Amino acid sequence: MKREFERNVRIAIAPICNMNCIYCVGDNRKIGNRRVAAMEDIRNTPLSCGCISTAQLLEMLKIFYKVGFNGISLTGGEPMINDEWDYIIDSAADIGFTRREITTNGLLLGKYCIAHKGLPKLTTIKVSFDTADKDSFNTITGGNNFDTVVNSVRIASKYIENIRANRVMLKDKMDDLGDYLEFCSENGFASANLMELYAYPDENWSVEERNFFISQYVPYQKTYEALVELGVIDESRHRYGHSVQLHNGFKVLATDSTYTIRDAECKSCKVFCQQGKFTVRIATDGTITMCPNFNGNLYSINGIECLENGTLEKKLQPMFESLAYTPEENAFQDFLDRHHIEV
Numbered sequence: 001m002k003r004e005f006e007r008n009v010r011i012a013i014a015p016i017c018n019m020n021c022i023y024c025v026g027d028n029r030k031i032g033n034r035r036v037a038a039m040e041d042i043r044n045t046p047l048s049c050g051c052i053s054t055a056q057l058l059e060m061l062k063i064f065y066k067v068g069f070n071g072i073s074l075t076g077g078e079p080m081i082n083d084e085w086d087y088i089i090d091s092a093a094d095i096g097f098t099r100r101e102i103t104t105n106g107l108l109l110g111k112y113c114i115a116h117k118g119l120p121k122l123t124t125i126k127v128s129f130d131t132a133d134k135d136s137f138n139t140i141t142g143g144n145n146f147d148t149v150v151n152s153v154r155i156a157s158k159y160i161e162n163i164r165a166n167r168v169m170l171k172d173k174m175d176d177l178g179d180y181l182e183f184c185s186e187n188g189f190a191s192a193n194l195m196e197l198y199a200y201p202d203e204n205w206s207v208e209e210r211n212f213f214i215s216q217y218v219p220y221q222k223t224y225e226a227l228v229e230l231g232v233i234d235e236s237r238h239r240y241g242h243s244v245q246l247h248n249g250f251k252v253l254a255t256d257s258t259y260t261i262r263d264a265e266c267k268s269c270k271v272f273c274q275q276g277k278f279t280v281r282i283a284t285d286g287t288i289t290m291c292p293n294f295n296g297n298l299y300s301i302n303g304i305e306c307l308e309n310g311t312l313e314k315k316l317q318p319m320f321e322s323l324a325y326t327p328e329e330n331a332f333q334d335f336l337d338r339h340h341i342e343v
Helices: 052-066 085-095 109-116 134-141 146-156 170-187 206-216 220-229 301-307 314-324 332-338
Strands: 008-013 071-074 100-106 122-129 163-168 191-195 232-238 241-246 253-254 260-263 285-288 328-330
Touching: 008 052, 008 260, 052 071, 052 085, 052 301, 071 085, 071 122, 085 100, 085 220, 085 285, 109 146, 122 146, 134 146, 170 191, 220 232, 220 241, 220 253
Parallel strands: 008 071, 071 100, 100 122, 122 163, 163 191, 191 253
Antiparallel strands: 232 241, 241 253, 260 328
16 A cells, blocks of 8 residues: 655745744845745745746646555745745645645734634744743744734634644753743644754854754653643654643643654755755745755755656655655764764
8 A cells, every 4th residue: 555645735826924033044145134935935046036936836736646646735935925835735635735834933823814704725824923921022033923813813714723833942942931831822822833943064064053053952752851841631752753742731732853764865964954855845936855955955846847847746756755665763862973962
């Protein structure tokens, strides 16, 4: 029986953002207060080359689905800046994708719900929400955004049950975890995703970035110990992380890079990143990659070229098989040793 891949294809559908978060590195090119090609839009071409059309993206998604992928997540930049994001979600449902998610900063979410009196065929909304402290949130996001985001979540929760708060775990912010999770549970979030701090130690990794990672990285075990103090009634491990049920019924997901997928290509990679083979990403220029290919020197596929010459399915098949069938292994210490990191 053919195995289904358990993670979503991550699709950047907007190359800019309407926030200016301090942790969002992108490629550090700015337009006013907007970062270009931020975070997950891993393009191989400059923005002057333009973006793929929605029609081209949907043709690509039909082939992704045919190969075996059954979930998508819209990212960016801020995906809701793209005024066709809802059409992409509904079209993905028509193609057959069973998981249809969007990762958003939440600024435009409430306005959309009010204007449309509902939401498209989403199964999950993930909101970047690192702290429940208003002043800290506004500092992190570079504007007076806290009330707008929280109100957006409250409004959206009337139309969808599964809204998840995304938080990067940092040592300096461990003390407020209980207050944070309580705030989330009382303000429209159904769950929280506590994510590890990730490092990409390529040739451009600075001393400041290295020191920040070493000083702030929180392993899953420390996160779990903090959750136990809050009252855990159930914990289970799944591929890529853990699921924890708190005593009040609130669900917490937590990433864990101790065990990762590493195929032969991974083991010979000069970067040997922390995440290993995590998912497949589509950039706004149609670049398809499995890796944090910020410098354009790792393997990638020109999605539009392959779509036009009929080779996309053939190129995607090895990616799917690597993700779906390669077993996890404990490679975290190897990652630390290769890059001379002590945490």
